[in-house]
Amino acid sequence: MVCKMAMFMDLNISFTKDKKTLQNIIETAAHLGYSTVAINYTLESQQKKPEIPKPASISDLFDKLPVVQGRSRPIKVLNRLTVVATDPSHFRPTSEYKLFDLVAVHPKTEKIFHAACMTFEADIICVTVTEKQPFHFKRAPVNGAIDRGVFFEIIYTPAIRDSTMRRYTIGNSLGLMETCKGKGVILSSGAEKPLELRGPYDIANLGILFGLSEGDAKAAVSTNCRSVVLGGETRTTAFGIIHTVKKPPSAPTPSDKDESGETDNPASKRAKMEQ
């Protein structure tokens, strides 16, 4: 089921083979109040024969998912693939990509950045934060990405680890903000250790440092992430209209929902007429 609300999400938690660390990070995220996290698998395309990683099953990781702080519901864990691309041929949406809930692309050159914004079937475009961005963010591709519903991601852990990285993070993100005006940005951690995570409200504050306004910064950890997840869900469907699912065990099926939607409209008309 889709997450309906503007809940806090961290859509980038680095995958490690160390199961214990990964569990710890997710538990910390749940404790900090994140309702959804995504485990990130990176595909370095520069290698000769890149092998698309297989996402690990969540049920292997946890018998019982940790409960979000102050809530009764468990945290939701997604899988995400980040393709680091130096050449347009590196990003090839194959059926292996479909195993992931989210697909991100990390463009290394201006040409690929342009292609990622305008044509790639991705949900997220990563912004380089560990070195100076080698190109300028042009208005046309950035606006194109915003119109297509592709989001730019800024990760904050390098900025916590190291002061030089912090300078690059702030510099590159201010460069992006100049063009995108705070629209279509998400903030996520990229954490490799539990201690690198920060609470959602702290990150919203940190976003101000990256050139976002207060409202944009909060949207960057909540509503924008929701759009990304919803976008990721529709990517596996036919035009976001037809979606095949395994037969659910009990009553609430998509057709029920449609019916209630239909009954909505005439009823509200009636209410208006009464006044």
Add this chain to the structure above:
Amino acid sequence: MSPELERCSRNLLICEKSNFRDERARYDIHVSKHFFNYKLSMVIPECASLPACIAGVIQTFSSYYRVRDLPVYKFLQEDILQKVVKNGHFYALSYNTRIDEDNTIAFLPSGHLIMSVNKDTYEQLGLEGKPSQYTHRKVQRYVVNVDLTDKSMTPGAKTYQRLITSLKEWVPLKSDFLISMKMTAEDDGGALQTLLSQYSFEEYRPTLQTHTLKETPCPSLHSSNLHGDEKSCDAHRFLEWLGAVSMDISCNNEASSFLSTYVCPEPWSSMSQGLLCTVTGFLIPEDIHSLLLELRHYFDQPKFTSWLSITVHGFADSPVSWGMTEHGFLKGGENFYNFVCFENQDYWLHMATGSHDGCPP
């Protein structure tokens, strides 16, 4: 540094000065309109222990209930609606629901039902509402305000039926609730008890904590100088001091302290002892009003202090702050008011709200 970084997020503070004996004083209205309060803290300088009469009033505070997974439509059933919700002293607020993430529901004593819901729920509900005032770029939240005392909301009427169908069949909204009700002579809360007994619920009493402050610097206040001058301190700095005192932050500004460099605002005098008393719970305005009446009589006998203060904090996740003004949570969701009562029955009233909030009355 960029100018945006130096800017503090928006907040509002309203200060007024009046006298309790003044007929035009509106303090009781302001108190009764601030519906959902979770904490009150009193600071009484030069006082060693809580006076028996004040402790007595706190003892009479209404108890409150926490009920789990209660469907909202249950409140709208005919007998509950007539006997409980519309009796004028009924308060209910959804618990563990966050105003910026979840659907939040509140029943006001005026007989209004306020539902602050996200876009998806709103569209499924099919009830008439308004987009939230504190919308960022796209509307993600709507506020549905239903006047249950209205003629169209009498059980059996068309609009009433629609509301029930929405909440019962289309979107069976349910939530944990905090419920409190001032018992009146003709009503002993029987109907409410019957409703609660169908669900798992607990009854709570407001908890009282007292703490004695020793040798604390304390700002000097003069009732005539609300805005502060060289003889007394201004409202912002006074509230900051109150916050420091209630959080037990040292005001000494010792060179060796790395934790706090906070200093008591000038001019100050040292108080040998003071009382900090905190009551937490689901506190209803009626009780706070009776406590305020008692505090006015504190100065009937001569005292060493010329003022005392009481601060009342509202729930950060309540959908309303004062009256039906919409309340939101950007970073803090603070909404509170503070009375400084003086010997001569003058009072200062400070009302403050955070970024996503209307102006206090």
